[in-house]
Amino acid sequence: MAKLTELKSKDHQDLKLSEDAMIKHAASQHVCNLQAHEVANAATCFPVFMTRSSTAGQIVLSAMMSFTVKENLFVQDKTWQSVFQPTSFRTYPLFLMQSPENEKQCTIGFDESSSDLSNETGLPLFTSEGKASPLLSEKTQLLEAELGHMRQTYEFTEALNKLDLLKAVDLQVHYQSGEVAVIKGLITVDEDKIQSIDNQALDELRKKGYLAPMYAMLISLFQVNVLITKHNQLTSHNKIKTVKIEVSKDTTAS
Known part of the structure; x- marks a missing residue:
């Protein structure tokens, strides 16, 4: 991520957001970060996987929206489908950042080089009195809530990892042309291991509200078929024949 600048009314009162910023951003994202509380809803639309961050090594939740990098099958005709x-789409192009004044606090930041923000055209982030506009207020509320959701997500993924309930998988995308593309680095819940954990551990997962997102992730795997259908509907060449989910031989992913 680019270096962020803290958003302040006294410095950025004239800043405006392009009306199509979110949809342009979403159109180029084949995966999207999720928090644990979003998994159940996301699973009704997309396959949901975990991946391990290449920088911090932390496990993160993601919705898959295409088999092709920089393509989103759920953005068509400049509308969200x-x-x-x-x-993370709804709050774009604003982000949480560490406060320059207090390293223990977070504030709202933005990338000054973003083409989606300007002082000339778009939806205002501040009123003429320097107060947050309704648009900025909505995004700020979502971002502030993310602090708690990020902590919950970390605790959720760590709990599953410690109980050894995760497994690394690969997606083998078989095209009608004969080409096979393999998507690695994905992690899902190991259903067999859920069945074998002791009752005390299972009850603890239930009390923490983790069973719903766990099973939602498993059910979401069927949404791979939705991606196949959408891909084949939107392309006239290189259609997908089938996608196989295989246990990864690369154990470092989990």
Whole structure:
């Protein structure tokens, strides 16, 4: 991510957001970060996997929206084509950042080089009195709530990891042309291991509300078929024949 600048009314009162910023951003994203509380809703629309961050090594949740990098099958004709819209799309192009004044606090930041923000045209982020516009207020509320959701997500993924309930998988995308593309680095819940854990551990997962997102992730695997259908409807060449989910031989992913 680019270096962020703290958003302040006294410095950025004239800043405006392009009306199509979210949809342009979403159109180029084949995966989208999720928080644990979003998994159940996301699973009704997309396959949901975990991946391990290449920088911090932390496990993150993601919705898959295409088999092709920089392509989103749920953006067509400049409109969002799914019932569920992830929070990370709704808050774009604003982000949480560490406060320059207090390293223990977070504030709202933005990328000054973003073409989606300007002082000339678009939807205002501040009123003429320097107060947050309704648009900015909505995004700020979502971002502030993300602090708690990020902690919950970390605790959720760590709990599953410690109980050894995760497994690394690969997606083998078989095209009608004979080409096979393999998508690696994906992690899902190991259903067999859920069945074998002791009752105390299972009850603890239930009390923490983790069973719903766990099973939602498993059910979401069937949404791979939705991606296949959408891909084949939108392309006249290189159609997909089938996608196989295989246990990965690369154990470092989990």
